[in-house]
Amino acid sequence: xxxxxxRIGRRRTWILAVLSVVILAGxxxxxxxxxxxxxPISVIESDALARDLILHVRLPRIGAAFLLGASLAAAGAxxxxxxxxxxxxxxxxxxxxGAAFGASLAIVFAAGNAGVxxxxxxxxxxxxxxxxxxxxxRIRLGDEILRLVLSGIVVGAFYAxxxxxxKYVADPQKQLPDITYWMLGGLWGITGRxxxxxxxVVVLGLAYILAMRWRLNLLAMKDETAFSLGAAPGRERLAMxxxxxxxxxxxxxxxxxxxxxxxxxPHIARxxxxxxxxxxxxxxxxxxxxxxxxxxxxARIVLSGEIPLGILTSxxxxxxxxxxxxxxxxxxxx
Amino acid sequence: xxxxxxxxxxAWVIIPGLLVASSPSxxxxxxxxxxxxxxxVRFDKSPRKILIIGHGPQIIAHLxxxxxxxxxxxxxxxxxxxxxxxxxxxxxxxxxxxxFPGPNPGVEQVAALHxxxxxxxxxxxxxxxxxxxxxxxxxxxxxLENPAQYRQDIDRIGRLLENPGRAETxxxxxxxxxxxxxxxxxxxxxxxxxxxxxxxTLKRGGKIAIxxxxxxxxxxxxVLRAGGRPVWLDTAAISTGWTVVNIEQIARWDAExxxxxxxxxxDPRSTIEEIRADSTWRAMRAVRNGEIRAxxxxxxxxxxxxxxxxxxxxxxxxxxxxGRFQTVDMKTEIEAFFGELYGMTKADVALKxxxxxxxxxx
Amino acid sequence: xxxxxxxxxxxxxxxxxxxxxxSVILRSGAVTALLxxxxxxxxxxxxxxxxxxxxxxxxxxxxGRTVGTLSxxxxxxxxxxxxxxxxxxxxxxxxxxxxxxxxPYLGLSGRPEPDDLQAVESALETVDLLSKAxxxxxxxxxxxxxxxxxARALAQxxxxxxxxxxxxxxxxxxxxxxxRLLDRLRSRGKTIILTTxxxxxxxxxxxxIVILRAGRVLASGTPAAVMTDEILGAAYGVxxxxxxxxxxxxxxxxx
Numbered sequence: 049x050x051x052x053x054x055r056i057g058r059r060r061t062w063i064l065a066v067l068s069v070v071i072l073a074g075x076x077x078x079x080x081x082x083x084x085x086x087x088p089i090s091v092i093e094s095d096a097l098a099r100d101l102i103l104h105v106r107l108p109r110i111g112a113a114f115l116l117g118a119s120l121a122a123a124g125a126x127x128x129x130x131x132x133x134x135x136x137x138x139x140x141x142x143x144x145x146g147a148a149f150g151a152s153l154a155i156v157f158a159a160g161n162a163g164v165x166x167x168x169x170x171x172x173x174x175x176x177x178x179x180x181x182x183x184x185x186r187i188r189l190g191d192e193i194l195r196l197v198l199s200g201i202v203v204g205a206f207y208a209x210x211x212x213x214x215k216y217v218a219d220p221q222k223q224l225p226d227i228t229y230w231m232l233g234g235l236w237g238i239t240g241r242x243x244x245x246x247x248x249v250v251v252l253g254l255a256y257i258l259a260m261r262w263r264l265n266l267l268a269m270k271d272e273t274a275f276s277l278g279a280a281p282g283r284e285r286l287a288m289x290x291x292x293x294x295x296x297x298x299x300x301x302x303x304x305x306x307x308x309x310x311x312x313x314p315h316i317a318r319x320x321x322x323x324x325x326x327x328x329x330x331x332x333x334x335x336x337x338x339x340x341x342x343x344x345x346x347a348r349i350v351l352s353g354e355i356p357l358g359i360l361t362s363x364x365x366x367x368x369x370x371x372x373x374x375x376x377x378x379x380x381x382x
Numbered sequence: 383x384x385x386x387x388x389x390x391x392x393a394w395v396i397i398p399g400l401l402v403a404s405s406p407s408x409x410x411x412x413x414x415x416x417x418x419x420x421x422x423v424r425f426d427k428s429p430r431k432i433l434i435i436g437h438g439p440q441i442i443a444h445l446x447x448x449x450x451x452x453x454x455x456x457x458x459x460x461x462x463x464x465x466x467x468x469x470x471x472x473x474x475x476x477x478x479x480x481x482f483p484g485p486n487p488g489v490e491q492v493a494a495l496h497x498x499x500x501x502x503x504x505x506x507x508x509x510x511x512x513x514x515x516x517x518x519x520x521x522x523x524x525x526l527e528n529p530a531q532y533r534q535d536i537d538r539i540g541r542l543l544e545n546p547g548r549a550e551t552x553x554x555x556x557x558x559x560x561x562x563x564x565x566x567x568x569x570x571x572x573x574x575x576x577x578x579x580x581x582x583t584l585k586r587g588g589k590i591a592i593x594x595x596x597x598x599x600x601x602x603x604x605v606l607r608a609g610g611r612p613v614w615l616d617t618a619a620i621s622t623g624w625t626v627v628n629i630e631q632i633a634r635w636d637a638e639x640x641x642x643x644x645x646x647x648x649d650p651r652s653t654i655e656e657i658r659a660d661s662t663w664r665a666m667r668a669v670r671n672g673e674i675r676a677x678x679x680x681x682x683x684x685x686x687x688x689x690x691x692x693x694x695x696x697x698x699x700x701x702x703x704x705g706r707f708q709t710v711d712m713k714t715e716i717e718a719f720f721g722e723l724y725g726m727t728k729a730d731v732a733l734k735x736x737x738x739x740x741x742x743x744x
Numbered sequence: 745x746x747x748x749x750x751x752x753x754x755x756x757x758x759x760x761x762x763x764x765x766x767s768v769i770l771r772s773g774a775v776t777a778l779l780x781x782x783x784x785x786x787x788x789x790x791x792x793x794x795x796x797x798x799x800x801x802x803x804x805x806x807x808g809r810t811v812g813t814l815s816x817x818x819x820x821x822x823x824x825x826x827x828x829x830x831x832x833x834x835x836x837x838x839x840x841x842x843x844x845x846x847x848p849y850l851g852l853s854g855r856p857e858p859d860d861l862q863a864v865e866s867a868l869e870t871v872d873l874l875s876k877a878x879x880x881x882x883x884x885x886x887x888x889x890x891x892x893x894x895a896r897a898l899a900q901x902x903x904x905x906x907x908x909x910x911x912x913x914x915x916x917x918x919x920x921x922x923x924r925l926l927d928r929l930r931s932r933g934k935t936i937i938l939t940t941x942x943x944x945x946x947x948x949x950x951x952x953i954v955i956l957r958a959g960r961v962l963a964s965g966t967p968a969a970v971m972t973d974e975i976l977g978a979a980y981g982v983x984x985x986x987x988x989x990x991x992x993x994x995x996x997x998x999x
Contacts, residue, residue, distance in 0.1 A: 079630045080628070080630040080631040080634050081630040081631070081633040081634045082633075083631075083634050084634075096665065097662075097665035100661065100662050101629065101633060101662065104590075104662055105590055105630060105662070106630075188756070216485075217485075219462065220462060220485070222463075222645070225624070234626065236590070236591040236626055237584065237590065237591055239589060239590060259853075260852070262850070262852065262853055262854030263852070263854075265844055265854075266847060269844070272794060272796045272825055272827055273825050273826075275794065275795070275819075276796075276819070276820065276823055276824060276825030276900075276906075277820050277845070277847040277848060278816040278819065278847055278848050280816060318835065322835070322837075323836055323880075324836055324837075324840045326853075326854055348628055348630070352614070352616060352617045352627060352631050352634075353594070353617040353625035353626060353627050353631075354591070354626040354627065
């Protein structure tokens with residue numbers, strides 16, 4: 049906002065905001081009914097079923113997709129800044145592995161009741177965070193960041209092993225395909241109620257992260273230095289991580305695992321607007337929403353069958369990232 | 383005089399030759415068959431200790447028990463779910479003696495049971511099967527995915543158990559019904575075939591999405607042979623797997639008849655009622671016209687490649703073309719299936735099978 | 745004035761201590777060097793002064809206030825901290841990084857006032873990094889990064905500067921730049937406490953030197969008083985040759 053780079057970053061963020069509105073509005077007109085791709089306004093006026101589908105099926109799904117992308121990207125940016133490591137996302141502290149484990153547990157032992165799956169995913173995601181923190185306390189090696197990284201790896205691996213065992217004991221006809229499908233992620237089951245359950249947690253969580261985004265810069269410094277600047281690094285870091293995990297796990301609980309968004313979108317945002325968190329976070333949030341919504345639109349309209357969302361986000365995400373890496377300079381923000 | 387001497391000389395050659403040709407050989411003639419994977423499998427004698435492993439082992443087991451020899455010759459089969467089978471205890475007095483290796487048994491575990499034949503469902507070679515061959519255990523692959531494969535596989539089992547007559551009987555049972563359906567549908571113009579959507583309900587998001595079966599699967603074939611037009615044929619999955627379709631696509635297809643395979647954990651009747659009451663679903667003509675049904679099942683689904691598929695097919699034909707199949711009575715069909723193929727009495731069927739049918743099968 | 749009284753500290757319980765029985769008084773408006781071999785507890789002492797670590801026993805007071813009781817806000821306006829190996833705060837520009845030093849004066853949103861912008865620019869000018877201010881920190885050399893860190897502390901404008909090994913990785917030119925800068929700060933009335941393991945650095949700049957060995961204060965006083973063959977030899981455990989040149993002690997380099 050004051051520096052030249054910030055000016056460019058702010059302008060681009062505004063462009064992203066406009067793009068968000070455009071894609072949100074446009075997505076409402078995309079769908080398989082009456083299809084195959086675009087639903088003209090005239091049809092909406094005349095066909096009650098089209099209106100019904102838009103209201104009860106498309107709108108919740110579009111909203112959920114945007115929220116999901118926004119929260120995954122925001123959490124990814126938070127994690128990357130807090131851990132000073134560009135290769136992490138919310139899965140780093142055993143969070144996404146915990147969600148996978150919780151969901152698989154519900155599928156195998158709770159007859160795969162949808163509510164139980166979501167609760168299981170959310171609960172075990174948090175347990176993952178708690179375990180990582182608890183374990184980090186007991187490790188005597190390096191500073192808090194390193195300890196968290198190490199325990200995150202351990203907890204994540206432990207959960208992954210647990211999920212492997214669950215996949216092994218799962219009924220291959222009935223349960224295993226459910227687990228596999230959950231791991232690929234998809235929004236085809238989102239109802240209005242799901243969206244309304246997502247909304248408050250995500251909005252509040254993102255509001256907190258946005259309010260505290262300046263402080264996030266401090267957390268990227270050495271703890272002693274952040275402390276000298278008036279921060280309480282341990283506490284602030286924990287608060288940020290809890291909020292980041294919360295918004296991630298509700299999204300993952302509803303949509304399954306959607307890979308790569310938290311990892312790649314912040315990088316793309318960084319290339320567009322710079323690393324300073326006051327511009328990076330809003331840009332990541334908008335970009336994440338646009339990206340996942342775009343992928344979900346493709347998932348639900350290109351073929352008559354649903355394409356798993358995780359496949360699209362991985363594929364398109366890595367392509368986008370590659371394109372950005374290969375361009376040497378983006379308007380002064382190298 | 384010379385002729386006599388020549389004949390006598392020839393007799394020394396011919397008679398021993400005839401004797402040799404007509405005597406039984408030192409060993410019994412080997413059993414040879416070509417399995418579903420195209421392999422030629424040879425047995426010295428008909429196997430006496432048969433084990434079933436691999437995918438859907440109870441499908442093969444259900445088929446084996448149509449042959450009386452299985453009672454003595456089937457050691458058991460891989461247990462992939464909670465039980466070996468919910469059905470076989472009704473017809474197998476020696477069920478307690480069967481062995482059920484846990485899921486994915488290793489080669490050593492299989493060998494420890496000393497089988498002289500292992501049956502695997504599939505049409506391509508599996509690593510497990512190859513490993514068993516290396517330790518000298520014969521493996522027979524059975525397809526069991528569509529009616530044509532069933533016919534051949536039943537023949538194979540008949541040869542394996544040295545009871546081709548029974549195989550003939552079983553195949554005739556299926557063929558009679560297949561012929562009846564074909565006859566009933568003869569002259570049916572393409573346009574009169576109703577469009578059908580057959581899908582499996584989902585546990586997650588089941589209100590607004592279902593899964594459709596692969597093109598090569600039994601479910602799709604059943605709809606085709608019962609004189610329906612499956613609307614999902616163009617959808618992604620070809621040879622394997624269920625594909626999720628969301629409700630917009632379902633609305634777009636707007637099939638005349640919707641048949642849902644209800645997940646085992648859900649109740650068919652209440653699920654159908656919920657769907658009927660839902661305003662979005664009600665916009666579809668199948669729901670409005672009351673043409674939405676649950677695919678019936680007893681202890682096992684009639685839609686799957688289990689031997690019961692013939693019941694599913696008969697039911698489907700009746701449902702899609704009631705006018706042409708008025709004489710088909712499902713209760714009679716059920717009694718015939720379990721009676722002729724498994725020897726269950728009508729009373730037994732009424733007591734053990736009928737109560738397990740949760741959907742409307744009439 | 746900074747007082748340490750009977751300070752005892754250990755990272756893990758009674759079994760081993762990193763600092764014991766440290767009682768010194770450090771003057772305001774002066775440069776104090778904490779000198780000693782590696783592992784003598786210098787960084788720990790600095791972190792105790794910062795308030796980041798809490799002494800197991802004893803008290804630390806700055807201008808009469810116990811360090812542990814300072815609020816975050818008060819502390820941030822009082823004490824600035826510069827340490828080695830600051831992670832290159834992921835791709836921030838030099839200017840953005842120096843701006844972080846203004847945190848104590850900013851609200852939650854980090855929105856700057858003209859004063860803040862001015863402080864950043866003058867800090868950059870003081871360390872002569874204006875020309876590189878728009879580049880990411882990671883593109884700077886080690887010496888320049890250290891200067892940027894000092895600039896950040898300058899922008900923070902505290903009364904007390906705590907610097908942990910500020911010149912240890914720098915070449916001659918950059919070492920001189922940093923030391924001259926610290927000298928200027930002293931003349932502005934700032935209090936500076938730095939750790940170093942190089943006696944000559946301490947000698948050329950410090951008003952007072954506190955020598956630590958194995959967590960205890962070996963000696964404290966002016967450079968001339970404490971930098972003797974015997975004291976330094978005892979501190980480092982090797983033979984040391986100290987000469988006075990222009991009234992200042994220097995350790996001669998030798999094999």
